[in-house]
Amino acid sequence: LAKTTQPISMDSYEGQEVNITCSHNNIATNDYITWYQQFPSQGPRFIIQGYKTKVTNEVASLFIPADRKSSTLSLPRVSLSDTAVYYCLVGRVGSSNTGKLIFGQGTTLQVKP
Amino acid sequence: GAVVSQHPSWVICKSGTSVKIECRSLDFQATTMFWYRQFPKQSLMLMATSNEGSKATYEQGVEKDKFLINHASLTLSTLTVTSAHPEDSSFYICSARAGGRGTGGGYTFGSGTRLTVV
Numbered sequence: 001l002a003k004t005t006q007p008i009s010m011d012s013y014e015g016q017e018v019n020i021t022c023s024h025n026n027i028a029t030n031d032y033i034t035w036y037q038q039f040p041s042q043g044p045r046f047i048i049q050g051y052k053t054k055v056t057n058e059v060a061s062l063f064i065p066a067d068r069k070s071s072t073l074s075l076p077r078v079s080l081s082d083t084a085v086y087y088c089l090v091g092r093v094g095s096s097n098t099g100k101l102i103f104g105q106g107t108t109l110q111v112k113p
Numbered sequence: 114g115a116v117v118s119q120h121p122s123w124v125i126c127k128s129g130t131s132v133k134i135e136c137r138s139l140d141f142q143a144t145t146m147f148w149y150r151q152f153p154k155q156s157l158m159l160m161a162t163s164n165e166g167s168k169a170t171y172e173q174g175v176e177k178d179k180f181l182i183n184h185a186s187l188t189l190s191t192l193t194v195t196s197a198h199p200e201d202s203s204f205y206i207c208s209a210r211a212g213g214r215g216t217g218g219g220y221t222f223g224s225g226t227r228l229t230v231v
Contacts, residue, residue: 041204041225041227042224042225043117043119043206043208043222043223043224043225044157044206044222045222046220046221087156087157100147100159100162101147101159101208101220102159103149103156103157103158103159104156105156106156
């Protein structure tokens with residue numbers, strides 16, 4: 001399983017775009033990049049997943065450069081409710097995979113009014 | 114979408130007693146479930162992988178005799194903290210893989226159980 005490195009914490013203000021970068025230098029060919037969000041006293045919640053280039057859904061975008069050694073989660077126009085811990089995970093996911101998910105330290109995002 | 118229900122959401126027990134936490138996949142079958150523990154201000158730490166019909170696989174450093182895992186059906190895994198002590202107080206979270214029905218490769222997490230041992 002590829003190890004990931006993220007900033008421990010980030011601060012932002014409401015309405016701003018937030019970009020959280022994750023380094024995963026040892027990512028394998030079959031690895032996907034997945035981001036989860038966790039609020040206090042709750043289980044993690046899936047945000048977005050990608051393999052290469054760019055993925056966008058209704059809540060975030062994920063940018064992955066060609067070498068895939070890093071990825072950036074982009075949250076547009078954050079609000080106070082986006083204050084949470086964000087985890088970047090790298091590993092094989094697919095229909096036949098039941099591999100375990102290993103969480104790194106995560107990034108604590110604090111959105112201020 | 115896939116839903117994992119975890120019960121109870123919080124529990125307080127006396128030191129020396131045992132506590133059982135249930136993890137249910139509500140609308141899918143899960144041959145594999147995962148149990149995590151999370152201390153305040155820390156990340157999730159994988160404790161064990163629960164396999165339906167067979168013994169659980171524990172991560173290094175996790176006492177299998179203290180944290181008993183039973184995965185007797187395709188929709189239910191239980192974690193029993195035996196002879197609980199205050200240092201076992203933590204937030205316990207389960208996860209299951211729903212295959213194509215879930216997102217993020219199908220991993221869905223329960224809402225967690227806050228265990229306080231007094």
